[in-house]
Amino acid sequence: MTSWRRRTVPWVFAGPAAALLVVFFAYPLAASLVQSLQSTERGVTTWAGLGQYSRMLGDPSFLRSLANAGLILVVQVPLMIGLATVLAYVLNTSWLRFRATLRAAYFLPAVTTLVAYAVVFRVLLRTEGGAVNQILGVQVDWLNDPFWARVALIASITWRWAGYNAIILLAGLQAIGREQYEAAAIDGAGPLTTFRAVILPQLKPVVLFCSITSTIGTLQLFDEPMVLTGGGPGDATLTPILYLYQVGFKQFDFGYAAAIAWVVVLLIGGLSWLQFRYFGKEDR
Amino acid sequence: MKTTPLVAGLLVTLAVSSCATGGAPAQPAPKLARSAPAQLTGEISIWSWDVAAKALQRLAPEFEKAHPGVRVKVVDIGYDNAYDKITVGLKSGSGLPDVITLEDTAIPGYAENFPGGLVDLTGVAAKYKAGFDPAKWAAAAGSGALVALPWDSAPVGLYYRRDYFERAGVRPESVATWDDLVKAGEKIKQATGKRLFVSDLTTAAGFTTLLQQLGQGYFKGGKVAVNTPAAVRALTLLKTLKDKDLLQNEKGWDGRVTATKQGKAATQPTAAWWSGTLTGEMAELSGKFGVIPLPAFDAGGGRTSANGGSALAITAQTRNQDAAWAFVEWLLASEERQVSMMRTEALFPAYLPALADPFFDEAQPYFGGQRVNRLFADQVKQIPPVELTGDDTQAQEFLKKAISATLLNDEDPKAALDEAAGQIAAATKRQVVS
Amino acid sequence: MKRLLVWLVAAAGALVSVIPFYWMVVAATHDGGELFASPPPFLPGDDLMANLRSLEESVHFARVMATSLWTALVYTLLSGLVSAMCGYGLAKYRFKGRGLLLGVVLATMMIPFQVLLVPLFQMMASVGWVDTYQSIIIPFLANSFGIFLMRQAFLGFPDELLESGRLDGAGDLRIFYRIVLPCVRPQLGALVIFTFMSQWNAFIWPLLMLNSAERYTVPVALNHLIGLSHVDYAGLMLGAFLATLPLMLIFLLFQRQFVAGLLGGAVKG
Numbered sequence: 013m014t015s016w017r018r019r020t021v022p023w024v025f026a027g028p029a030a031a032l033l034v035v036f037f038a039y040p041l042a043a044s045l046v047q048s049l050q051s052t053e054r055g056v057t058t059w060a061g062l063g064q065y066s067r068m069l070g071d072p073s074f075l076r077s078l079a080n081a082g083l084i085l086v087v088q089v090p091l092m093i094g095l096a097t098v099l100a101y102v103l104n105t106s107w108l109r110f111r112a113t114l115r116a117a118y119f120l121p122a123v124t125t126l127v128a129y130a131v132v133f134r135v136l137l138r139t140e141g142g143a144v145n146q147i148l149g150v151q152v153d154w155l156n157d158p159f160w161a162r163v164a165l166i167a168s169i170t171w172r173w174a175g176y177n178a179i180i181l182l183a184g185l186q187a188i189g190r191e192q193y194e195a196a197a198i199d200g201a202g203p204l205t206t207f208r209a210v211i212l213p214q215l216k217p218v219v220l221f222c223s224i225t226s227t228i229g230t231l232q233l234f235d236e237p238m239v240l241t242g243g244g245p246g247d248a249t250l251t252p253i254l255y256l257y258q259v260g261f262k263q264f265d266f267g268y269a270a271a272i273a274w275v276v277v278l279l280i281g282g283l284s285w286l287q288f289r290y291f292g293k294e295d296r
Numbered sequence: 297m298k299t300t301p302l303v304a305g306l307l308v309t310l311a312v313s314s315c316a317t318g319g320a321p322a323q324p325a326p327k328l329a330r331s332a333p334a335q336l337t338g339e340i341s342i343w344s345w346d347v348a349a350k351a352l353q354r355l356a357p358e359f360e361k362a363h364p365g366v367r368v369k370v371v372d373i374g375y376d377n378a379y380d381k382i383t384v385g386l387k388s389g390s391g392l393p394d395v396i397t398l399e400d401t402a403i404p405g406y407a408e409n410f411p412g413g414l415v416d417l418t419g420v421a422a423k424y425k426a427g428f429d430p431a432k433w434a435a436a437a438g439s440g441a442l443v444a445l446p447w448d449s450a451p452v453g454l455y456y457r458r459d460y461f462e463r464a465g466v467r468p469e470s471v472a473t474w475d476d477l478v479k480a481g482e483k484i485k486q487a488t489g490k491r492l493f494v495s496d497l498t499t500a501a502g503f504t505t506l507l508q509q510l511g512q513g514y515f516k517g518g519k520v521a522v523n524t525p526a527a528v529r530a531l532t533l534l535k536t537l538k539d540k541d542l543l544q545n546e547k548g549w550d551g552r553v554t555a556t557k558q559g560k561a562a563t564q565p566t567a568a569w570w571s572g573t574l575t576g577e578m579a580e581l582s583g584k585f586g587v588i589p590l591p592a593f594d595a596g597g598g599r600t601s602a603n604g605g606s607a608l609a610i611t612a613q614t615r616n617q618d619a620a621w622a623f624v625e626w627l628l629a630s631e632e633r634q635v636s637m638m639r640t641e642a643l644f645p646a647y648l649p650a651l652a653d654p655f656f657d658e659a660q661p662y663f664g665g666q667r668v669n670r671l672f673a674d675q676v677k678q679i680p681p682v683e684l685t686g687d688d689t690q691a692q693e694f695l696k697k698a699i700s701a702t703l704l705n706d707e708d709p710k711a712a713l714d715e716a717a718g719q720i721a722a723a724t725k726r727q728v729v730s
Numbered sequence: 731m732k733r734l735l736v737w738l739v740a741a742a743g744a745l746v747s748v749i750p751f752y753w754m755v756v757a758a759t760h761d762g763g764e765l766f767a768s769p770p771p772f773l774p775g776d777d778l779m780a781n782l783r784s785l786e787e788s789v790h791f792a793r794v795m796a797t798s799l800w801t802a803l804v805y806t807l808l809s810g811l812v813s814a815m816c817g818y819g820l821a822k823y824r825f826k827g828r829g830l831l832l833g834v835v836l837a838t839m840m841i842p843f844q845v846l847l848v849p850l851f852q853m854m855a856s857v858g859w860v861d862t863y864q865s866i867i868i869p870f871l872a873n874s875f876g877i878f879l880m881r882q883a884f885l886g887f888p889d890e891l892l893e894s895g896r897l898d899g900a901g902d903l904r905i906f907y908r909i910v911l912p913c914v915r916p917q918l919g920a921l922v923i924f925t926f927m928s929q930w931n932a933f934i935w936p937l938l939m940l941n942s943a944e945r946y947t948v949p950v951a952l953n954h955l956i957g958l959s960h961v962d963y964a965g966l967m968l969g970a971f972l973a974t975l976p977l978m979l980i981f982l983l984f985q986r987q988f989v990a991g992l993l994g995g996a997v998k999g
Binding site for chain 1: 931
């Protein structure tokens, strides 16, 4: 291959996406970065330096929202990925019947339109006469009690996205050739050994993908708290992006909103890098 | 190096965008003063939602008939995320139509944070001041310039279940103060097992309505006023109701409609537009409801408040100010159109001359023959005007927390409001009223 | 014993996933008012046709579905191609700027969309794209999620196969289409499903861009059923239910790719 080709061929593949990203994201990204260094009051914009960033440190609502995201990250993401792996494993069981139907059923929550999702969950989670309380035989005030509101939020996110992740993991599982399972079986490997020696190494990029996208999804969590609790009661279910939205679109403080966005980006970047670092070593 | 041009490009866009977002000084609001030319031409486009959009769609052809050169395009943008659309349009300075619908509570925020975004109507509309609901006029002119013309009013009264009151032996006329209502509520609960009214304890709506009844907004003379004696009184009333287990806590609009339809509450302090919901969603309860004025805090005190209501504003992005104003004026400062919208879309007129129409005196079978509209019409002039500011939305976020802390976590009203006042003062760089 | 456990897990998962959806169907087939009765209905009602008629009347649902369908298909086709190619380029070539490009892809995935709304809107307005179809299709063609998904998929693809293709004298593009793509069919199926889904359910951006009812997509149109003093729950649920049907269809069509992947094995060359 000539060196000219060596240089141009990759851009044939990556070029279109790169061009689109530069055109449609570079300007908005740059604009938001600039905005985060400014402050606008009554239509007058002034340079704020890092003022918007330091403001966050003393903002209890923002810190609360970070803590909430942390809680979801630690509790909900592992719970969901574990559940998704179990579901994917079940779906990949060769003798199981109605697999196509089951797959479709698991996928259903992820494709439900947000407006419908909101109404359905509010009806199901109603304190008096709500289906969830009736089935569990309890009288829990799901959306108004700080503790239970978090539980409801975590449960509803898991409901919506566990199946989705299971489908991605399933694609990863299926990419592992049957011969490899057979080879392992011939070598006399038990199910655990097979999982460790055959499945896990090959599934790793996919698990990494799921866990990174879930991390991003958690730090960018917006839809569910917005429609279920509005971030309440108090700030119990406030997430950084919901807060960003309130600051920007309800209080018109776009500079502060942009600064919050960039802090979230840095956090996501840091966490993703850590995950790459520790779980994706052979990745590069 | 492949990266160099990319980085350079990024720097250029950075520089460009810093001009675009940073260089724009606050422009003075474009003013509309002179009277419109005799012959209007062009197209005007209007954003609205819900029944308001239906009213516009119905009446636009009439306007076009009167002004053959003008085309009116009504766009129903849906209510739920309408303000996101309007905010982005104002912030980016593009994409807005000639006329937008705004709820009263949204006007000061837009007027203050996007100076120059809405056309100043003072010059052409000042002559109508005496003709409109004073509370709504105050909302539209809060920032000094009148940036919207009031459309519909939302006088608040107390809807009640005739059958529950009867079963408990409570005469509705005997309920004159909130103390009376609390006592009545206990009696009704004993007799029927029903709570007094439905409320979403995580919002500030109920508190705000009570505060306005007491003649106050979140701010007073530009200072934070959420911990004044009036504010403490309003929240204490809610806490009393909650402590006596008289509040039916339901989430959101669907929760409130469901609870009312299921007859879970004996009363509902809310605005005139609630009639439309009752007749529309629960026709089977016809004859069961009646309305009395809101109970007063002190005997002889004010017996109404406001909850909702909209106005029409002209955006500075319009290229056809004259036609836009001509339409707004034709539609809103008119007895004929206002009464027509009351009859067809149940939009309660903020234009006072319209309230004299005989339509308001008709007995309503749904309310057991009561002349409910007359009751509300008489209240419109009484609605206490309050100070609204662009920081109200932000203040409300802190208030929500104080309210849910008081009602759900049993905190002391005064302490919770003091804390909220401090937070609001810090966030809005204002002082707390002493 | 083990089989029973697998069955139990499978059935429980399906039940939990489907129950809220079942309630949607119930709500979609009842008159709006009946939903608030006590106790609420548990079986589907017989107002389906009436609700359908009123949905068509209020938001022109058939036209809205058609718009959503074709815009989502065009988006999926173009975006899928762009993502797969970019993912392949990132995974299988070493070139100057690769790290930067990967960084940009990841960054766009990380940046909260809400903060881009205003500048992106400004951009669209300055080129006169407000209220056009291209405004809801083109800006997001480079779907960073899709690119990342495909990059991860191609990473495991053995280089020896590419080498043998090159030895056979095939060009890079030909190798990509003839050798590489067929081998990652499961992931391609996933890509199509997720790309289609993201466009089909996109809400805030189309809401901001589209002003004419003739161009509304499903989520934007459904949003109109939520009013200030009236919410058309029956219409909302019916619309949401119908809106999931094309998604399920795409899912059922493309999940066969998963099966193909299973039968063929991932790396058979």
